Amino acid sequence: xxxxxxxxxxxxxxxxxxxxxxxxxxxxxxxxxxxxxxxxxxxxxxxxxxxxxxxxxxxxxxxxxxxxxxxxxxxxxxxxxxxxxxxxxxxxxxxxxxxxxxxxxxxxxxxxxxxxx
Amino acid sequence: xxxxxxxxxxxxxxxxxxxxxxxxxxxxxxxxxxxxxxxxxxxxxxxxxxxxxxxxxxxxxxxxxxxxxxxxxxxxxxxxxxxxxxxxxxxxxxxxxxxxxxxxxxxxxxxx
Numbered sequence: 001x002x003x004x005x006x007x008x009x010x011x012x013x014x015x016x017x018x019x020x021x022x023x024x025x026x027x028x029x030x031x032x033x034x035x036x037x038x039x040x041x042x043x044x045x046x047x048x049x050x051x052x053x054x055x056x057x058x059x060x061x062x063x064x065x066x067x068x069x070x071x072x073x074x075x076x077x078x079x080x081x082x083x084x085x086x087x088x089x090x091x092x093x094x095x096x097x098x099x100x101x102x103x104x105x106x107x108x109x110x111x112x113x114x115x116x117x
Numbered sequence: 118x119x120x121x122x123x124x125x126x127x128x129x130x131x132x133x134x135x136x137x138x139x140x141x142x143x144x145x146x147x148x149x150x151x152x153x154x155x156x157x158x159x160x161x162x163x164x165x166x167x168x169x170x171x172x173x174x175x176x177x178x179x180x181x182x183x184x185x186x187x188x189x190x191x192x193x194x195x196x197x198x199x200x201x202x203x204x205x206x207x208x209x210x211x212x213x214x215x216x217x218x219x220x221x222x223x224x225x226x227x228x229x
Contacts, residue, residue: 004160035219042221043161043206056216091160103215105151108160 006092006109014117018080021112024073025094031103034067034077035091037111043091049075082116089113120144121220123207129226134197138223140190140207148212152181152192155204155222164192164205197227 005024013019025032034046047057049069057067064083069075079086089111098104122141130136142150149168153161165176167183167190174181178201180193190209194201204222211218 043219045216045219048216056214093160098215103217105163105166106153106161106217108162110158111160 004092004094004107004109006090006112008112009110010113010115012115012117013082015083016081017116018078019082019086019114019116021077021090021092021114023075023077023092023109025075025092026107027073029094029096029107030072031095031097032069032075033093033095033103033106034075035093037089037091046077079114082114084116087114087116121207121209121218123205123220123223125223126221127224127226129228130197132197132199132227132229135193135195136197136225138192138194138205138207138225140192140209140220142188142190142207142209142218142220144188144209144211144218146212147185147188148210148215150183150190150207150209151217152179152190153206153208153219155206157203161204161206194225197225199227199229201225202227 007022030051033048035043037043046059047067052069067077091111093106093108095103095106120143124139151166152164155161165181178195182191204224206222207220208217
C-alpha cells in the first residue's frame, strides 16, 4: 500500500483565500484523523471520522474550518477564509478498529505545510 | 482533561551515547501508550505500544517502560545513531474514547 497520501505538500496563499487540503487514507482503514502541528502547540487533533462519519470536531478552531469525508478513500479539510495564524503543518492519519475498541496505530501522511501571508 | 508531559523538551547527545526520555500522563482510564518517532519534515511513525500489563518492551535499540500505577513511561535509546535525531512523542490512549492524546514531544539531536 502507498500509505496515507496528502496533497498539496506545500501551499502558500494570501490571507482571505480559500484553502483545500486533501487526504487519501490507507485502504481498509475505518478511522481518519486531521491534525495541525505548530511549534507552539505540537500536534492538535482537529476532527476525526469513523466509517466516513464525523465523530468529534471539537478541535476545529472556528467556523472557518470544515472537513468532509464523502467516501472511504477521500477526505478534505477546508479553510475559508484563511488567516496568517492558520499557518502550520496539517497532517492526515488513518487507522483501523482495534480490539477492545477504538483505533489502533495511527499511520500519518507526509503533511501539508500551509503558509498564509 | 487528558494531559501528557514530556521531558526533557530537547536533548543533545553524542553519537554512541545512551539517553532516556520521560513521559508523565493523566489519561484515565488507561488503554495503551505508544511512542512515535517524527523525523523532520515527515509524519510521526509508531515505534512501540505498551498495554496495561506490560512493563518493558524493546524494539531494537529502543526500550520502552511503563508504570501504569504512577502513570509514567520512558523511552531508552541505546548506542545512539545520527538517524535517531528526531522528535519522540508519547501518546497514551484512554479506555473511554480510545482516541490518542499526543504529547509535545522531546526533540533529540545526535551529534557525530
